[in-house]
Amino acid sequence: MTRTLWIAAVLLAPTLLLAACITGAAPAPSPWAFTQLAVGEDHVCGLRADGTAVCWGRNDEGQLDVPEGMRFRQLTAGRHFSCGLRLEGTLACWGRDAADWLGGESGTWAMVSAGSDQLCALDAEGAAACWGSIDPPPEGPRYTVIGVGGGRGWGCGLTFNGELDCWGSNDRSQAIWRDGPFTALSVGFQHLCALRPDGSAFCQGIDYYGQLLPPPDASFTQVTAGSEHSCGLTAAGRPVCWSGEDTSPDGPFTALFSGWRRTCGLRPGGETACWEIIGRPPRLQVAPAPAFEGKTFDQPVELFPWPGGGLAITERRGAITVHAPGTPPRLVLDLTARTSLDGEQGLLSAALDPEFDAFPYLYVWYNTQPGDGSEVTVRLSRIPVADGVAIPDRELRILELPQLTAFHSGGAIRFGPDGMLYLGIGDDFRSHDAPDPESLRGKIIRIDVRGATAEAPYRVPDDNPLLATPKARPEIWAFGLRNPWRMNFDAEGRLWVADVGHGHEEEVSLVTPGANLGWPLLEGARCRGEQRACDALGATPPVATYGRDLGCAIIGGVHAPPNGGYLFGDFCSGRIWRLEEGGETGWSMREIARVDRRLLAFGHGAEGEVYLLTVGGPILRLELPSP
Numbered sequence: 158m159t160r161t162l163w164i165a166a167v168l169l170a171p172t173l174l175l176a177a178c179i180t181g182a183a184p185a186p187s188p189w190a191f192t193q194l195a196v197g198e199d200h201v202c203g204l205r206a207d208g209t210a211v212c213w214g215r216n217d218e219g220q221l222d223v224p225e226g227m228r229f230r231q232l233t234a235g236r237h238f239s240c241g242l243r244l245e246g247t248l249a250c251w252g253r254d255a256a257d258w259l260g261g262e263s264g265t266w267a268m269v270s271a272g273s274d275q276l277c278a279l280d281a282e283g284a285a286a287c288w289g290s291i292d293p294p295p296e297g298p299r300y301t302v303i304g305v306g307g308g309r310g311w312g313c314g315l316t317f318n319g320e321l322d323c324w325g326s327n328d329r330s331q332a333i334w335r336d337g338p339f340t341a342l343s344v345g346f347q348h349l350c351a352l353r354p355d356g357s358a359f360c361q362g363i364d365y366y367g368q369l370l371p372p373p374d375a376s377f378t379q380v381t382a383g384s385e386h387s388c389g390l391t392a393a394g395r396p397v398c399w400s401g402e403d404t405s406p407d408g409p410f411t412a413l414f415s416g417w418r419r420t421c422g423l424r425p426g427g428e429t430a431c432w433e434i435i436g437r438p439p440r441l442q443v444a445p446a447p448a449f450e451g452k453t454f455d456q457p458v459e460l461f462p463w464p465g466g467g468l469a470i471t472e473r474r475g476a477i478t479v480h481a482p483g484t485p486p487r488l489v490l491d492l493t494a495r496t497s498l499d500g501e502q503g504l505l506s507a508a509l510d511p512e513f514d515a516f517p518y519l520y521v522w523y524n525t526q527p528g529d530g531s532e533v534t535v536r537l538s539r540i541p542v543a544d545g546v547a548i549p550d551r552e553l554r555i556l557e558l559p560q561l562t563a564f565h566s567g568g569a570i571r572f573g574p575d576g577m578l579y580l581g582i583g584d585d586f587r588s589h590d591a592p593d594p595e596s597l598r599g600k601i602i603r604i605d606v607r608g609a610t611a612e613a614p615y616r617v618p619d620d621n622p623l624l625a626t627p628k629a630r631p632e633i634w635a636f637g638l639r640n641p642w643r644m645n646f647d648a649e650g651r652l653w654v655a656d657v658g659h660g661h662e663e664e665v666s667l668v669t670p671g672a673n674l675g676w677p678l679l680e681g682a683r684c685r686g687e688q689r690a691c692d693a694l695g696a697t698p699p700v701a702t703y704g705r706d707l708g709c710a711i712i713g714g715v716h717a718p719p720n721g722g723y724l725f726g727d728f729c730s731g732r733i734w735r736l737e738e739g740g741e742t743g744w745s746m747r748e749i750a751r752v753d754r755r756l757l758a759f760g761h762g763a764e765g766e767v768y769l770l771t772v773g774g775p776i777l778r779l780e781l782p783s784p
Contacts, residue, residue: 500563
């Protein structure tokens with residue numbers, strides 16, 4: 158529940174302050190009329206009309222210790238420090254300085270903004286400089302206003318023509334921006350909000366609790382972004398906040414200031430009111446799936462409905478078993494003697510022919526065991542199914558590549574709405590192969606397997622995008638991937654790919670014919686080389702990324718009925734997100750659930766139900782809301 162604390166009317170006892178849910182934040186001391194506020198994690202600073210400043214709240218790092226005798230024209234606050242822009246344009250900061258981000262005292266500045274552990278300032282010409290755990294801003298652009306985010310360090314500014322420009326880490330997809338112009342900007346911990354000339358708000362970044370979704374048709378004179386919420390101020394002075402339940406106090410206010418789970422407002426007389434934003438929408442429930450009767454699996458990698466009933470589980474060890482309530486598991490494919498399990502190898506994917514009744518085939522993608530001097534390969538095969546059981550002795554090898562390392566085989570067989578077979582192939586730990594059109598590694602291929610024979614195991618469709626490219630493999634549909642572990646087609650026929658990152662960013666991309674996804678020059682939206690080379694690459698940008706603070710390896714993904722939304726998760730953290738297209742708000746990435754096991758894959762049941770496949774545990778079902 159969100160609680161409101163009216164600051165300045167009375168002096169409250171410490172116990173009452175704790176009950177008010179603003180940790181360590183005390184009432185503003187008298188005189189309490191301010192012209193501007195700065196909100197940190199557990200403290201607030203106020204600027205008086207005479208330029209003096211006072212801070213209140215938690216003071217474990219000295220963030221309340223305003224230097225004596227100084228007068229300021231602007232204040233800003235990080236999580237555990239405060240800064241003021243003095244009347245003569247120099248900076249003074251107080252509080253924690255472990256990363257040396259309280260810099261800039263020697264310069265002359267016109268505007269300053271603090272993030273959690275970062276600080277940036279603008280000079281009189283609009284050039285930006287930054288200190289702390291943040292990349293330096295680009296040279297050349299000039300800004301009218303800047304804002305600094307939290308986490309791994311990023312900042313954004315509005316240029317003189319009202320365009321949005323961001324720099325630093327993009328691990329929260331905050332830098333996938335729309336064209337302006339914008340008239341105002343506010344940067345929170347992991348998202349930003351900007352105001353258009355017509356008063357509409359636009360927010361982007363990570364959307365755990367709805368902070369990217371301003372009310373439709375709302376018009377504001379100001380927007381402000383906090384850690385997990387956003388607020389706007391209407392022309393009548395009424396605050397409107399979006400993230401869970403909005404219990405903002407009545408107006409009128411003249412200005413709003415957001416910080417760590419808190420927003421403060423100034424009333425016309427300079428009085429201050431602060432309210433905590435702690436409301437949370439419920440997470441989706443995750444529970445063991447009854448069809449599997451509590452059975453655990455070592456490394457399940459695929460789940461799909463099996464013809465005749467039951468759910469098929471593909472296991473990395475080389476087996477597929479079918480499970481139905483009240484019946485014992487049934488083994489329908491055993492490739493364990495043929496499957497290599499070195500490193501990341503194994504039986505990695507399986508899919509049924511989309512016209513199974515007419516063409517009863519099972520397609521598998523697996524690493525083969527070496528034998529008789531042969532090398533390990535990664536193989537796409539077709540295996541016939543008779544009487545509900547696959548017959549491996551009649552395996553037809555469709556495609557086979559040498560596996561030079563034990564890593565990055567990729568592994569996702571998906572039939573598109575066009576009936577073609579799409580296959581994601583990893584770069585085999587050889588990143589230089591990903592952009593090479595003569596190699597199938599680091600690619601998504603598209604082939605026609607209808608009517609396959611040993612002599613002609615597949616046909617290349619005559620509309621594949623690289624058919625006219627000299628020396629290019631005609632099977633290629635898209636390139637520049639590292640390890641596309643899972644892919645998915647949505648109801649509109651769009652292909653979604655979750656590509657596992659190297660050490661900084663995980664990414665979700667919408668893949669179109671001939672798309673270059675950028676690896677190895679790009680990792681997600683992060684340039685790994687010279688910026689000029691990245692800009693000239695013409696790569697398709699991801700629709701969402703996240704960094705190592707949220708996980709270690711992306712696991713894609715299925716679409717959730719009834720109204721879409723791409724679900725994906727992370728192998729290490731067990732976080733599960735929903736990615737939705739929000740019109741003017743762009744792509745909204747929101748955490749909806751979390752599991753306490755390592756996540757390997759998602760699966761769909763016959764009725765569209767969503768299952769989670771985890772390492773060494775049960776098959777879990779994600780309880781989606783009813784339509």
